Amino acid sequence: MKTAVVTGATSGIGNYVLKSLLREGYKVFAGYRDIKHKKELMILSDDVIPFRIDMTKKWTIEDAIKTISSSCEKIDVLVNAAGKVVAGPLETLSVDKVREQFEVNAFSHFELAQGLFDKLDGGKIINISSMASYGVFPFLAPYCASKRTLDMMFNSLRIETGTKVQIISVKPGVIATPLWEKSIDINKDNFGAGKYKIVGDYLVANAIRNSNSGLSPKTVANKVMEIIKAKNPKNSYTIGLDAFCVEMLSRLPQCIIDRIVEEQLRKKVAAQLDKVLLTGVVQKTVEPEKEESAEVEEDTVVENSENPDERLEAALQEAMAEENS
Template identity: 30%
Template sequence: MSNELKRIAVVTGASSGIGEAVVRRLAGQGVKVAALARREDRLKTLADEFDGVLPLAVDVTDPDAVDAAVSRIKDELGRVDLVVNNAGVMLPSPIEEGRQDEWQQMIDLNITGLLRITRAFLPDLVASAEDGKTADLVNISSIGAHSVFPGYNVYSATKAFVTHLTQNIRAEVGPKNVRVTNIEPGLTETELQGNVTHEGMRDALPAWFESVGEYLVADDIADVIEYVTTRPRRLNLREIVVLPTRQV
């Protein structure tokens, strides 16, 4: 990433899993990173480890918190040219149980939160591209956007939204030289699994992971994101599906 040392990035869901791994990779290469998540203590640990990490305790479902974060990022880091929309939650349950509160949580974070961050920073990406810099928007979707997993109905639907939205955003801003990438991970060990509240769905997870043998880890996805965002400016990897070798 030597040719991008002066980049300024925003990463959501940065306190654990894929988001944390992305922050570590970017900061380790000299990128200034605004790390957004709700758990401030974990963000401060990252900031203590790496120069150039700005820890911001932000719930992306809260519009006022996002607005305040945008102001701080502009004041303390400058104009953003790389955004990784990673924040999300997975709360599977059989559709007939009708867990409306959990459906709403996933919609608010996986969809509306992503839209809110995109809206906040897309003008920066366009302006950066106009100035001849590399500008990247990376959205983390899921293989669930294309595949059917019983019980993961609403979660998969939110990720299908992300995938289709990302393609449409690219159609609008690609001609303005903003690169837009949709990444769909398969089975990846993160804290998403620990948030599952449905006992039956939670209990089934270990066997599912075991069935693929060697599953993915968060840094595998961070590695892909690093690769995507360090290609020549003329090259946009539009969509990448990342699976454990044995997951079909």
């Protein structure tokens, strides 16, 4: 019988992955943070072995490594799905909250993988990263940076250790899971009542929209199962058109990315909320970039249109043409 370990198994993507693995006949060590979920996991199947892990508490990670290691000879796949979203304006956001974001989304996964690495010899580590790893979402910088860190650490681990363990990053776009609703509560105090409030309100509306309009977590679980079965999977997979577009966007020069992202943000927030207030917030960050990108303006298609959507489209086409050439 094959063995898998899944963190974040109690909800969303991790829960779908857990159920898909059970259907394929795996024995699954399923990570839960809150004891209230243990029973739900146990009644799924006799092949589920729930284990407690809180990604912010080192001792629970160490305990999980001991429990799992002593209960199996070999692990075929580790799926790191636990995660949360910390958002806020970097000017005022508590560094402790940023630190916790890195613990939950990056360091803890690395620590767990290190502890189980020998058992994973010949197996796979699949990290549920995000399109945020491409790093183009203002006010979501802690989330983006934590996902980028996750990818960078595991990319290096892959290169350093060769073929011992196959390490794969899965980067979904927006997926309709409870992650977004939870993010509203987690970040409710981060924007304050001042100049950033309007952006916080926009992000709340956006989180609600994401909860309803994202792809199904089943799409991600299916891709994970495809990767598990593949003999030679790629190192990285994006899931969804939004993730693909963000990947292409991330390949443009930074000054162009900045301008597109600023315009998109301004347009989206303005469309939803108060245009006057928003201009006050975002204008401040746009001004210094103008000089730097003046040179680019002359010869890029991106700069020819006043419409941010057209500019984004043009920039993506240019990036794709470059990619294909």
